[in-house]
Amino acid sequence: MLKQRVITAVVLLAVLLPALFASNPWPFGLFTLVMVAAAGWEWGRLNGLTAGSVLLGALVAALCAAAWWAGLVVTLWPLVAIAWIVGAALALRAGPGGWPQAPALLRWVLGVLMLCAAWLAMTQGRALGLNFLLSVFCLVWMADIAAYFAGRAFGRRKLAPTISPGKSWEGVYGGMAGVLLLAVLWSLADAHFAPASLSLYSLLPARLGWPLAVLSLLVLAAMSVAGDLFESLVKRAAGAKDSSQLLPGHGGVLDRIDALLPVLPIALALATL
Template sequence: MLKQRVITAVVLLAVLLPALFAPMAWPFAVLTLVMIGAAGWEWARLNGVAGGGAVSLGLALAGACALALWTGWAASAPHLAWWLATLVWVLGGMWALRVGPTGWPVLSKVLRCALGLVALWTAWLALANAKSTGVNAILSIFCLVWAADIAAYFGGRTFGKRKLAPAISPGKSWEGVWSGMAGALALAVAWLAIDRSFAVDSMSLYSMLRDRLGTIGLVAGTVFLAAMSVVGDLVESLAKRSAGAKDSSQLLPGHGGVLDRIDALLPVFPLALALTSL
């Protein structure tokens, strides 16, 4: 299993890194478009859409992303898209976590699929826009999620006592959440120093938050985004538990599905762009 995970990770990096660092924005946009389409197929299957129906929804999502790319939204999307995503994630996420796996199927299959596809579409749009802004900008958002996840893991293992959402993800604790927020703030401080000391191609998320919202806004925004990364993870776990699935699919050998790898990123990217649009 470990060998399989490593091989898959190496292949993914070999494909993603050239697209991420390419001087043009479209290779990364096209590559992530394919991945988001696959995630749409996974989401449909987790919510009771089988066979050709799930494939059709995945293709429709990829088509909606392609349309945004063709119209130029992948480089400069309306800010309304970020606030739509904020509304869906904050209100929808709160409701989903409150009702838990047993309450999730109360929503109609159509509404569950629609909410997921909207969240995936705005996440892809935000990814593409962040890449168009610059490598420093997009990497700073990626690394916020990764830093929060790593800090939450070790903080939860070391200090974790109070369960966060035992019915959804028994391994998560409140102490892990606080540790994740602290890790994200530590990263923000370090990244601001990098922005000041080195020539970068664009402002990072942290520089944009500080310049537009001040130090308090930087701290509040970073903590909020770290918290929303946990919400993204929990919402996907909720859908899997409701469907009785361990992974979203087996598209990525040793890693599960695409959703399993990007769940925490989905709310953070559009919400980060919403905050920096203020």
């Protein structure tokens, strides 16, 4: 299993990194478009759309590509952020038993909107600069890694036992602490190296001041956990361990981007205030 995980990660990085650092945005846009289409296919399968799941993935890709081709710039990120916060809270409160009670069409539409919003936020985030986009990615990774180790060391109180029994409140607090530490170190690096674009950790204090910036980072760390829990809820409702086996050793695309789905649009909302 570990060997599979490492090989898959190396292959993905070998494709992602050249696309991410290319001077032209097309390689990164196309690579992530393929990934989000695969996530759309997985979403359809998890929500009872068997034969039509390919069409759902194609619809996600088509809508994203059309928005890109038209040069659409989303300015309603605060509304998307509010929808994510409220929607995730309602879904998690209902639990795995409540999710299948929602009409199937509504669940399919929500998946399409969710994936399209994340992809558009990612492409607009890249337009703000590589430093900004990487800082958002690393926020999610730090929240996950710090939560894992804090949970292993100090985890006592279960966060959501019916959805993800391994997660604890202590892990959430550890993830938040890791994000704040990352923010301090990254902002110091920005000040020292003066990169071409501001990171999220320099942009938020400059626009909001440090107190509101700290609060914003805590919200983003919390929403990365909410995104992970939401996808776990959908999988548990479907009786699935992974969203698919597209990424050997890692599960599916949704398993890898679940925390990014809410964090990307909320980060754009905060960055454009």
